[in-house]
Amino acid sequence: MRPETMRIVDDLRDQNILNLEHAKRENQKIVGMYCAYSPKELVLAAGALPVSLCGTRQEPIAAAEKILPRNICPLIKSSFGFAITDTCPYFRMSDYVIAETTCDGKKKMYEILKDYKPMHVLHLPQGTNRPGALKWWTDELYLLKDQLEENLGVEISRESLREAVKLVNKERLAMRKLHELNKVDPAPLSGMDMLTSLWMKGFNVDVEEGIELISQLAEEVEEIARQGASPFAAGTPRILLTGCPVGMGSEKVLRLLEECGGSVVCLENCSGFKAVDTLVDEDEARDPIEAIAEKYLQIPCSCISPNEGRFDLIDKMIDEYHVDGLVDLTWQACHTYNVEGELLNQYVKEKYDLPYLHLETDYSTSDLQQLQTRIGAFIELLNNRRKA
Amino acid sequence: MITVGIDVGSMTAKAVLLNDNEWLSVIRPTGCSPRQSAREAFDELLQEVGISTGEISHITGTGYGRIALDFIDNAVTEITCHARGAHYLVEGTDLVIDIGGQDSKVIRTDGQGNVIDFAMNDKCAAGTGRFLQVMASALGADVSELAVLSRGAEPVEISNMCTVFAESEVVSLLAQGVAKENIIAGIHRSVARRVAAMAGRLGTGSKVTFTGGVARNAGVKEFLAEELGAEINVVSASQLAGALGAALLAREMAKISLRRLDYG
Numbered sequence: 001m002r003p004e005t006m007r008i009v010d011d012l013r014d015q016n017i018l019n020l021e022h023a024k025r026e027n028q029k030i031v032g033m034y035c036a037y038s039p040k041e042l043v044l045a046a047g048a049l050p051v052s053l054c055g056t057r058q059e060p061i062a063a064a065e066k067i068l069p070r071n072i073c074p075l076i077k078s079s080f081g082f083a084i085t086d087t088c089p090y091f092r093m094s095d096y097v098i099a100e101t102t103c104d105g106k107k108k109m110y111e112i113l114k115d116y117k118p119m120h121v122l123h124l125p126q127g128t129n130r131p132g133a134l135k136w137w138t139d140e141l142y143l144l145k146d147q148l149e150e151n152l153g154v155e156i157s158r159e160s161l162r163e164a165v166k167l168v169n170k171e172r173l174a175m176r177k178l179h180e181l182n183k184v185d186p187a188p189l190s191g192m193d194m195l196t197s198l199w200m201k202g203f204n205v206d207v208e209e210g211i212e213l214i215s216q217l218a219e220e221v222e223e224i225a226r227q228g229a230s231p232f233a234a235g236t237p238r239i240l241l242t243g244c245p246v247g248m249g250s251e252k253v254l255r256l257l258e259e260c261g262g263s264v265v266c267l268e269n270c271s272g273f274k275a276v277d278t279l280v281d282e283d284e285a286r287d288p289i290e291a292i293a294e295k296y297l298q299i300p301c302s303c304i305s306p307n308e309g310r311f312d313l314i315d316k317m318i319d320e321y322h323v324d325g326l327v328d329l330t331w332q333a334c335h336t337y338n339v340e341g342e343l344l345n346q347y348v349k350e351k352y353d354l355p356y357l358h359l360e361t362d363y364s365t366s367d368l369q370q371l372q373t374r375i376g377a378f379i380e381l382l383n384n385r386r387k388a
Numbered sequence: 389m390i391t392v393g394i395d396v397g398s399m400t401a402k403a404v405l406l407n408d409n410e411w412l413s414v415i416r417p418t419g420c421s422p423r424q425s426a427r428e429a430f431d432e433l434l435q436e437v438g439i440s441t442g443e444i445s446h447i448t449g450t451g452y453g454r455i456a457l458d459f460i461d462n463a464v465t466e467i468t469c470h471a472r473g474a475h476y477l478v479e480g481t482d483l484v485i486d487i488g489g490q491d492s493k494v495i496r497t498d499g500q501g502n503v504i505d506f507a508m509n510d511k512c513a514a515g516t517g518r519f520l521q522v523m524a525s526a527l528g529a530d531v532s533e534l535a536v537l538s539r540g541a542e543p544v545e546i547s548n549m550c551t552v553f554a555e556s557e558v559v560s561l562l563a564q565g566v567a568k569e570n571i572i573a574g575i576h577r578s579v580a581r582r583v584a585a586m587a588g589r590l591g592t593g594s595k596v597t598f599t600g601g602v603a604r605n606a607g608v609k610e611f612l613a614e615e616l617g618a619e620i621n622v623v624s625a626s627q628l629a630g631a632l633g634a635a636l637l638a639r640e641m642a643k644i645s646l647r648r649l650d651y652g
Contacts, residue, residue, distance in 0.1 A: 355505070367510075369452060370491075375506055377467035382504045384468075 001229050005217040006193050010201040014211075017089050019205040023049055024093050029152045032117075034079060035075040035102055036081060036270040036299055037124060038140060038247075039292050041280065043098070044157045044164035044207070046148045053097070054088035055079030056117030058363040067112065072105040073331040074363040075244070080109050083116055084195055090203065091117065094152050098144065102303045103336060120147040125335035127305050128297050136142055138293040145289065161288040165280045172276040174211045175201065178218040179273055182265045183321050185238065186230035188221050191254050191264025193231075197248045198272060232263045232358035237382035240317055242344070243329035243337050250363045253329050256371055260379045266321045268314060269329075277313060302336035309349055310340070318352060325355040325382045329376075332362045350364075355381055390439065391446045391642055393634025394430060394460060395469065396422045398454025399489030399517060399601060402628055403429040405437060405444075414627050416607070417556050418489075422453030429509060429596035430459065446639035446645075450630050452490070464637055466630045467495055467506050467559075473633030474597040475501030478621045483593025485583055485612065485620070486629070487602035496588040501633075507586040514549040515582030517602045523575045526558045527568055535607040538572035542597040545580040546571075554578070557626075573607065580611035586617060596623040599629035 024030065029048035033040070034055065034373050045051035057337050060081025061074060067084070068077055082088035091097070100122040101107040117153065122140050125133040145156050182189055197217060204210035224230070239262045245256055246269060268274055278298050281291040317323065326348055330338045341358045348349030348354045359380045361367055395402040396418060403426070404413045414429045414436070426449075434440065439460075447459035450469040455461070474484040475497065480509035484495040492515045495506045513519050513543040517531075524531040544566055555577075561571050579602070596618045602608055613620045625632070635640070 220447040360510070370508070370510070372455075372468065373452075373465050373491075374506075377503065377506060380465060380468045381506075384502055 001231060002193065003189070003217055005150065005213070005220050006196070008213065009193075009200050009217065010337060013203065015245055015324050016200070016203045016205055017248060020049070020051065020090070020093055020286065022377060023205060026212070027155075029095045030090075030093050031148070031152075032090055032097045034098075035100055036275040037100045037102065037122065037296055037301070038098045039144070039296055040290075041161060041164040041168050041292050041336055042141065042145055042148060042156065044167065046154050047160070048095070048148075048152055048154075049205055051090045051094070051205070053079065053091050053094070054082040056199075056245075056363070057082075057249030058365075060085050060087055061363065063253050071333055073333045074197045075331055075334075076109050076251070078250075078363060080113060096120070096148070098122065102301060103334070105333070106364040118151055120144055124303065125297075128309070129306070133299060134290070137297050138290045141289050141293045145363045146221045151218070155222050158288060161286040161292075162282070162284065165288055165292065169279045169282065171207055171214075171337045172279055174218065175240055175276045176273070177213055178221065179266060180320075181221045181225055182219060184379070185220060185223045185322055186232040186234055186236055187238065188225040188262050190231045191239075191241065191267070192251065193260055194264070194267065195246060195250065195254055195271070197252055200266070202271075204343060233266075235386055236261065236263045237324040237386060238263055238265045238324050239382075240266050240268060240321060240323040241272070241329065242326060243271050243341070244331045244334050245271040246329065247271055252363075252365070252368065253327065253359055253361065253371065256368070256375045257327060257379070260376045261374065262375075262379045262382065265323065266317050268310075268317055270299065270301060273317065274301075274313065302334075302340045307340060311344070314344070314348070318348070318354065323354065324386060325357065325378065326354065327378070328358045332358045332360055355385070389445050389639060389642060390443055391448070391635050391638035392433070392444050393469070393552065393636070393638055394426050394447065394449045394454075395466065395628075395634055396426045396449070396451040396457065397466075397488050397601070397630070398452055398481060398491075400428045400581070400607075400627070401425040401451075401453065402631035403433045404462040404628055404631040404635045405433050406639060407633070408589055411635065412631065413625070415627065418453065423456040423458070424508050424641075426453060426457055427459065436509060441460050444636040446642035447640065448634040450634040461638070462641060464634060465495035467493060467508070468503055469633030470599050470636065471495050471497045471503045471633065472501040472636050473629030473631070474599050475499075476632055476636055477599075478595065479595040479597065479621045481593075481597040481621070483590070483596045484585065484629075485587065485596065485598045486600040487516060487579070487583065487598075487608070488600040492516050492586070492600075494583065494590055494594060496578050496590045507589050509582075509586070513551040515579050517550050517600070518604065518606065519579060520575065520608075522555055523558055523572075526555050527562070527571065529568075532577070532604075534604045538569045538576065538607050539574040541567070541569035543573035543577045544570045546574040550584055563612045576605065576607035577611045579608050580615045584612065584615035589591065590636060592616065592618060595621065595635065597626075599626045601627050
């Protein structure tokens, strides 16, 4: 059974674009962002609208490959392709873009993309456990604040930052609540619907409206759970999906997992739970920029070394979501997630004796059949274990 | 109880009919229609035994063509089927190496035919039967003679894993005057190394069984044993492990439905 509210969510894409066009006509400033490390609070405090930028579809990759090397990850190629072919309305309408040095491919790609749009590239520290890491990242956010003020012609006050912090925390709590409803077995919300709502939310224009919609969906899902209903039969193997970010257009692995008889109960990746797991400290005695920096630095991305936070988060999710198996998705040529996969493999096998499937693929459909065999065999294995 | 397993691979379609502990098989080239060749293999099998479809309790399909089959009761991946079939052929198998026409797989099992973990090659022909076939044609030989031709030969280093590049490498080795048998031995070793690297990630097994069409190549088997440092079991029916596994799983499925009927 599918929540009624999902129908509104499904139509959100068109609605979002209309809303954005309307805002643009009203001279509202729009700031595009690519990654979970982009601090939305600063954009809101600048009185601008933060939006996610496209980068999850295969279509513009061919255009990107005329300029970029073929053997880099599809996410970089897709993001770049959308921008240069002017096929992402969010990019087109953005007055300014925030990017970051999360990986080698991206940071060099932005050096080319900066000619297409005014942009600021945040420099991430390599890790979080060095004494200077937080100070570095806080300075980076101050630099971004200056850049936003200069480019948008506004001033970002402490007061507006505090308000933005509260608003985005509220949004995180709403998203977290929706996610956490899937702790129930069988899960009341399919992984596909979870992904659709999380992803659509990123392109949402009005934050308050978005929170309301997600809360409405959560309420409905809660009711479904209360009735003991679910889109899945009892005993369906429960899967944690981790690794590279997934969006609509790059959802093939998630879709196959559910088509082959699994239930993706939680998404650990940065398009899922990773970004909403922690909140910004609202303590008014603190410098809000430092508090924001602290939260964002806790995001456990594989570009951080060592990335212990990811293992801690996975620990928590395996336990709370009663996970039967892990699927770790790596986009081709994403070296950091690809290598970290081996550490994760050892970790979950030794600590939990849980089946782990590592998949390396791209956005294309050329390997669907091979994926179907791997994923099918993995689900058969999980079913076999559940029976035993 | 009679059950049937159909394994439609990229090169051949295999059908196995299982009746208690007796079984019969038919192998046909897949050609360009997996559905048709599977159907033909199935019909031929029925004709041979002289029974009708109605007398079969359950049919399970597997292999790449499994989705195209319209006469099966259920489909199971070849990974699960090979694990089951290998255990039936060589009891106590805990590591299955399956090299077929377009895939190579390493499957770790619990020693009872149940999958614990597996690895599979990417969407590329490196280390598969197709790789051997392309190399054979570059060498002007038939794939079935490779093992005999290279018996006891000293392998040369084949550094390219990619089928297309490896073919050019073979052509240039021939041009340099390197003996054919040494090149073939080198090709066998490169396939074995590729698969052994995959196996390395899964940990070693104590009883290794080699299945799939390439298991018929004694040269690859020998290098696999060397690379894995383990004895490799190959039985004459190794190519049928997938279809046999499917027939065994079909029997389990049929028994479950029978129990349900009794209960109801």
